[in-house]
Amino acid sequence: MRARVNGQPRRVPMIAAGAAIAAALLAPLPAAAAVSRDDTPSGYTRYVRARAADAAGRTELAARGYAAVLAETPDDSVLALRTYRQAIAAGDRPLATRTARMLDARKLLPADGRLLLLADALLAADWKAATLATDRIEQEGVYGFAVPVLRGWIAQGSRKGDPFVALDAARSGGPIAMAYAAEHRALIALATGRIDEGVAAVKALSTGGGGRAVRLQLAAASALAKRGDRAGALAMIAGNDGTLTAARKIVTDGRPLPGGVDGPAEGIAALLTRTAVDINRERVTPVSLTLARLATFLAPGNAENWLVTSEILSAGEQYESALAALEQVKPGDPFEEAARFSRVQLLVRRGEPEKALGEALAMARAGNTADDWVRVGQVQTELERHAEAADSYGKALALADKAGATGDRWALLLQRGSALDRSGNWPAARFLLEEAVRIAPDQASALNYLGYAQLERRINLPEAEKLIERASRLRPDDAAITDSLGWTYYLRGDVPKAIATLEAAVSSEPAEPTINEHLGDAYWTIGRRLEARYAWRAALVFAEAKDAPRIRSKIDTGWSPAVAAP
Structure with missing residues (x-):
């Protein structure tokens, strides 16, 4: 499948x-x-x-x-x-x-090397050298958007000048500079003892949730806890996010809460980590790794810096270094669970899925949370133990239902349904997939999975087409969904429309074997034999072992119903 x-x-x-x-x-x-x-x-x-x-990494x-x-x-x-x-x-x-x-x-x-020299000056509390380094950063222009924040933190640390006036310069620096300055206006307020002002700013900036919000919430909660306002700290880190849950336990236990931003080193580290994440979102580059590493130099006690560094190293297939970075996350840190999850993923990527599964199972048996069993199911899926994965996702679903966590129930239904589908239990899978679509009709991944699963079985094609067309409207730039849509048109007999759609999918994901095979089948159907073989050869490059004989047969002898794409 x-x-x-x-x-x-x-x-x-x-x-x-x-x-x-x-x-x-x-x-x-x-x-x-x-x-x-x-x-x-x-x-x-x-x-x-x-x-x-x-x-070799x-x-x-x-x-x-x-x-x-x-x-x-x-x-x-x-x-x-x-x-x-x-x-x-x-x-x-x-x-x-x-x-x-x-x-x-x-x-x-290089321009990012100037930031390293700035970090060196900050760690030595050499404010003159830090100011000179910032002047050079401004002159070179590459990181000009960060200059107001850098000057703000230098003013805060040196106690020379008003850090908030320095941040005001971001108004002429464009939307990126203003966005970063807004975050650091909140963090500098917290670091300078203007706790209420900082907390109010963090609340305003954290409405969208996500990693950025968690980072700011932890900083504000840490400041409140240090002031002795335990109730305020707990309110600041409310929510279902696993990191926030762990942070609340730390505060409740009366332990110091990591994640505080107390001065220039931690503040500029937060800026560099945020910038690294933003750059890495587009593509992995040496610059994103440099920024993340600089953050670990400046604030080695901040777990998020190590997590981001590990993620970038892993994306570059530097698995040993990525694992070493995760080891810097201390036991009892709010990000400890995230680091353990990242370690499991890294072991899979490094080619040690059995070891990853052993660690994931040990964590699940100890913690017995929905997230724990989802992690187990994901590793079992990598190992193609789909029936076992379905059981693990079933445990996750039961635990989530027991806890009343209904927000992501559709995702758990999709994961369990897909595992049952791959294990050969289509009737049970279909029931769960239809339930996922019913409760989350605007989730493109659920719509696409249910639609495509029916295409593979050549059943209920009109309904499958509706599901996939809805998914495509929600995510028009998703190559996998565009491929599903093109394959729908092919199976429904509109081959010219299918080819146009599949060509668009290939242009987005030229190395994806499934899309290339579909396009080859469509070309062959209308007599474009040379182009069909070209597409099939492209599909063969990264095809799964079980699909390669079928694709080779088409290249050698042409298309027939016996070798049609599933």
Whole structure:
């Protein structure tokens, strides 16, 4: 089955292409090639090994290797820049700072390196150097949107000038600068003892929920708890979010609540983390990792900084470093559960799903919450143990119903229904999927799953078309849903409309095998045989093992009902 969960078809995990090459390069080289006459590896050999470690995601080893070669060839600016980036990825602040200063002296320092020098000044409470670094940031312009916030926190820390006047400069900096300044006006108010003003601002900014709201709520609750206002702190962190629930227990127990923003280091770290998240939302870049790492340098006790860093490292397939970042989240922190969940996901991505499942089951048996069993079900799905996943989602659904948590009930129904579908129990699956659509008629993922599951079985096609058309209206830019819509038109006999729709889906997701196979079938139907084979070849690149023989057969001998896409 290839029906979608959350609007997306299942994809084959991509393995880093350079892993085998990197492993070979990291292995000991033959003596004649690897070492000089005094048995000391040559600079070239050390560089090759550093590049191999880099390719294998062993960031700390790569950073040390680059640094060793750079020490012998300090005039190599390209190597200096590579060393700087690798030191950031490895979280090696001393090495990153040394290479940043080296690059700065040659006028080759990247714009984000200026933020590293600012962080170094802040940690030394060198307000003059911090001000000079901020001046340079403003002159270079790349991070000009952040300058009002930087100046505000420097004024707060140095006690020279009015931090709120500094923030007013954001009014001429555009909507991004104003949005960041609004958050930090609240945080600076909290840090300067204007608690009521800060709390009111946080409440106004937190209406939409989400990670940004949780971060601000924790900061406000921490300030209130320090003032002795336990009731106010608890009210500030009300809600069903797991992090907020953990925070309330900390406050109730009378323990110090992490997440406070007490001065420039924590404040600017919060700015950098928010910026890293915003950049990473578009695509993973070295800049987003740099900003997240700088936040951990400035505020190593803030768990969110480590979570964001881990997420970015994981997206770059640097799994060892990502796991190491999660280990910095301390037991008892409000984000502890989020870190444990991230660890399970990382183990799956690293190719250790059985280990991930063991850890997820241990957590679920200890905590026995709906979220715990959802996590178990997700890992079981990765392992294609769909009947077991259905049971786990069933436990999650029962626990959520018992707790009266009805807001996301449709999502649990969808997850259990999809697991039952994949386990071969379509009647039970259909009942749950229809219930999910009934209680959440505007959730595109539920509409699309139910519609596509019926397309696969070639049943109830008019109703399936209505469901998928509604999903497409809700999410017109979702390639998976656009593919479902095109496949609907194909099965309903409108092949020209199907091809136009499927071509649009392929342009959005050119590597997606299901979409390419559908498009190939549609091309063949109207006699465009060459284009059909081209689409099928594209589908074969990332096809699942069970689908590859069918696609190869079409490429070799053409389409027939026996090899039609499901």
